[in-house]
Amino acid sequence: MLSEVRNAERHEMDILIEAARSEGWNPGLYDAESFYACDPRGFWLGIDEEGRTVSTLSFVNYPGSDFSFVGFYVVKPGHRHRGNGRELWNRVFDMNPGRNIGLDGVPSQMENYMKRDFKLHGNNRRYCGRDLALMGHLGNLAEADTVPFEDVCMYDRLHFPAPRESFLEPWIRNSYRSLVYLEAGVVRGFGVVRECLEGYKIGPLFCDNRHIAYDLVCGLAEGLRGEDIYLDVMNENQEAKMLVEKLGMKHVFSTARMYTGKRPDIRWDNVFGITTFELG
Numbered sequence: 001m002l003s004e005v006r007n008a009e010r011h012e013m014d015i016l017i018e019a020a021r022s023e024g025w026n027p028g029l030y031d032a033e034s035f036y037a038c039d040p041r042g043f044w045l046g047i048d049e050e051g052r053t054v055s056t057l058s059f060v061n062y063p064g065s066d067f068s069f070v071g072f073y074v075v076k077p078g079h080r081h082r083g084n085g086r087e088l089w090n091r092v093f094d095m096n097p098g099r100n101i102g103l104d105g106v107p108s109q110m111e112n113y114m115k116r117d118f119k120l121h122g123n124n125r126r127y128c129g130r131d132l133a134l135m136g137h138l139g140n141l142a143e144a145d146t147v148p149f150e151d152v153c154m155y156d157r158l159h160f161p162a163p164r165e166s167f168l169e170p171w172i173r174n175s176y177r178s179l180v181y182l183e184a185g186v187v188r189g190f191g192v193v194r195e196c197l198e199g200y201k202i203g204p205l206f207c208d209n210r211h212i213a214y215d216l217v218c219g220l221a222e223g224l225r226g227e228d229i230y231l232d233v234m235n236e237n238q239e240a241k242m243l244v245e246k247l248g249m250k251h252v253f254s255t256a257r258m259y260t261g262k263r264p265d266i267r268w269d270n271v272f273g274i275t276t277f278e279l280g
Contacts, residue, residue: 001048001049001082001083001084001087002046002047002048002054002055002084002087002088003047003048003049003051004046004047005044005045005046005047005087005088005091005092006044006045006047007040007041007043007044007045008043008044008045008056010032010036010040012043012045013032013035013036013043014032015045015053015056016032016043016056016058016072016074017031017032019056019072019074019076020072020074020278021197022074022076023074025277025278026196026197026198026199026201026230027196027197027278028194028195028196028197028201029194029195029196029197030170030174030194030195031194031276031278033170033174034167034168034170034171034174035058035060035167035278035279037166037167037169037170038060038062038164038166038167038279039060039061039062039063041061042058042059042060042061043056043057043058043060043072044056044057044058044059044088044092046075046084046085046087046088048079048084053076054075054076054079054084055074055075055076055079055084055085055088056072056073056074056088057070057071057072057073057074057085057088057089057092058070058071058072058073058278058279059092059093059096059101060279061096061099062161062162062163062164063162063163063166064162064163065161065162065163066098066099066100067099067100067102067161067162067264068096068099068100068101068102069101069102069103069278069279069280070101070102070103071103071104071276071277071278071279072278073085073089073103089116093116099260100161100259100260100261100262100264101118101259101260101261102161102257102258102259102264102280103118103257103258103259104124104255104256104257104258104277104278104280105118105255105256105258106254106255106256107123107254107255107256110256110258113256113258114258117260118258118259118260119258119259119260120256120257120258121257121258121259121263122234122235122236122256122257123234123235123236123254123255123256123257124232124233124234124235124254124255124256124257124274124277125232125233125234125235125251125253125254126230126231126232126233126251126252126253126254126255127230127231127232127233127244127247127249127250127251127252128199128228128229128230128249128250128252129228129229129231129244129247129248129249129250130226130227130228130229131225131226132217132221132229132247132248132249134217134218134221134222134247135218136214136215136216136217136218136219137215138215138218138219138222140181140182140183140212140215141179141180141181141182141215141216141219142179142180142182143177143178143179143180144172144178144179144180144190144192145172145173145178147180147182147187149165149168149169151180151187152168152172152180152187152190153165153168154187155180155187155190155206156168156190156204156206158206158266158267158270159204159206159266159267159270159271160204160266160275160280161264161266161280167279171192171194171275172192174194175192175193175194176193176194176195176200176224177192177193177219177220177222178191178192178193179191179192179216179219179220181207181212181215181216188207188208188212189206189207189208189212189213189215189216190204190205190206190207190216191204191205191206191207191213191216191217191219191220191273192204192220192275193220193221193224193229196230198228199227199228199229199230200224200227200228200229200230201229201230201231201232202217202220202221202229202230202231202273203231203232203273203274203275203276204271204273204274204275205217205231205271205272205273206267206270206271206272206273207270207272208270209239209270210239210240210242210243210272213239213240213243213272213273214243214246214247217231217243217247229249230252231244231247231249231272231273232273232274232276232277233272233273233274234257234268234271234274235254237268237269237271237272239269239272240271240272240273243272255277
């Protein structure tokens, strides 16, 4: 049994990042700042009677919407099968009623999530590649911080269920590279690549078509020869699957995308890479 359930402070975000690392989820080196900025009250710790953190959970509420996303659901080894995860989950969910909640769960946990009113809406696949043969056209690419921030946010909003300016600002600032694809000054694509504990991850990768997505990947991966590059793709997006095939990337991991309510109404066909498994 837990003696306390409380919000993680900013300096305690490393506890959740370490939990993700221990599970093999390969978080980014600077994820904590962006995650915490998105919802400072969205990260939770389960404390046992001896004052030890034994379980973690994020329940991030996106402002200006009824959308939330769950992640970092980890019980430390040695403290499992004692209700430490279930109690943390139930208490946090009870504090946040009436939300449409999303998550990316490992397939082995799908049945448990379904018992908690989540419904399957597709699968995501993580792909990895190294020394990609990249020959894109880079003339339309610009650094994301050289265009008006509101233009980037507006394009992002077409492809994500809620506004997230507080997340995007540090996400772009702390990235290895963040690019937009411009046509006549209008944003037609947006991508970020960040350094992780192992290699680099691209996400988000939002583009009007596969050709723009390819050019963006070429720009984002410039200078990363010899590094593993990861991209998380929705399995139902055939254009995105054609992209990773062209790039020669290999499938290494899968998740089940689930929601408690309806699937959000956004431009899913233009989502060539999701942002993160932790925050959606």
